[in-house]
Amino acid sequence: MSPTARGLAALLCAAALLEGCKKEEPAPVTEDRTLEKLRQEVDRVNQGGAPSTAPGAPEDPNARLAGLATGHEADQARTYSLPSKEAVKVDGLSLQPTALESLHSLSGTGKVSLTTTDLFVRVKLEAQNTGGAPVNVPLSQARLVDAEGKEYPITSDAQTVGGTRKLDHSWEREQHESLVLLFEAPPAAMAPGLALLIPTSGGENARIPLQ
Numbered sequence: 417m418s419p420t421a422r423g424l425a426a427l428l429c430a431a432a433l434l435e436g437c438k439k440e441e442p443a444p445v446t447e448d449r450t451l452e453k454l455r456q457e458v459d460r461v462n463q464g465g466a467p468s469t470a471p472g473a474p475e476d477p478n479a480r481l482a483g484l485a486t487g488h489e490a491d492q493a494r495t496y497s498l499p500s501k502e503a504v505k506v507d508g509l510s511l512q513p514t515a516l517e518s519l520h521s522l523s524g525t526g527k528v529s530l531t532t533t534d535l536f537v538r539v540k541l542e543a544q545n546t547g548g549a550p551v552n553v554p555l556s557q558a559r560l561v562d563a564e565g566k567e568y569p570i571t572s573d574a575q576t577v578g579g580t581r582k583l584d585h586s587w588e589r590e591q592h593e594s595l596v597l598l599f600e601a602p603p604a605a606m607a608p609g610l611a612l613l614i615p616t617s618g619g620e621n622a623r624i625p626l627q
Contacts, residue, residue: 493519493538496606499625506614506622508547509587515540516626518606522598524577534602536574539612539626541595545587554615555583560599560626563609574598 496516503512518535530536537560545551560568575581579598597612610627 493517496627499627503542504614504622504624505546506553507617508545508549508551509553510544510546511614511622511624512542513539513612513624513626514542518603522574522578528577530574530577532600534600535606536571536578537568537599537601537606538578539597539599541597542592543587543595544592545589548589550586550588552584552586555595555597557615558583558597559613560601560605561611561613562601562605563607566605567613568599568601568605571598571600574600 494517496518498513498516501513503510505511515538517538517540519538520533520535521529521531522536523529539560543555556570558570562568570579570583575583575598579596580593583595583597606627608627610625612624612626613621614624616622
């Protein structure tokens with residue numbers, strides 16, 4: 417029996433003892449109904465049902481996280497339409513956005529997985545050095561920025577599990593690579609105005625619109 421079911425059973429026993437102590441007086445109809453509801457809840461939980469939550473009770477973030485991790489909620493990646501797939505030049509490196517996705521859970525090789533009650537945001541890019549010389553672009557310093565100006569850096573553990581491992585290196589002439597960048601942001605950030613910021617050698621940020 418689960419801890420929740422044991423708790424319900426204990427409450428039911430306590431209510432039954434209280435009912436026995438009041439045999440001299442007829443039990444009110446409301447008490448009978450309460451006992452019956454408790455019995456039904458115990459039976460339902462013992463048969464594998466999820467414990468019910470009182471109406472209006474605040475959501476437990478830990479319970480939601482556990483539900484996501486165990487698959488109690490569907491966790492399929494959501495794909496967003498990009499406003500443009502035009503490449504943006506960053507110090508000679510051409511970066512073309514190809515996909516934007518969000519999801520609650522990431523799975524890597526083996527048994528490694530991560531889950532968040534916010535969203536893991538996955539940005540896919542095609543990168544190519546189109547300049548005449550090798551170039552270095554610190555892609556590990558890329559970050560998302562939402563419509564309100566709040567920034568979200570690359571999430572290192574998520575990047576290790578589900579993204580491109582080596583982001584900072586020298587790009588040789590015409591070198592091409594497909595990249596996956598991973599961030600963590602609240603659902604509210606996935607709205608018009610969302611963009612990817614890439615630092616440049618001049619100190620400014622190249623901006624790639626995502627929403």
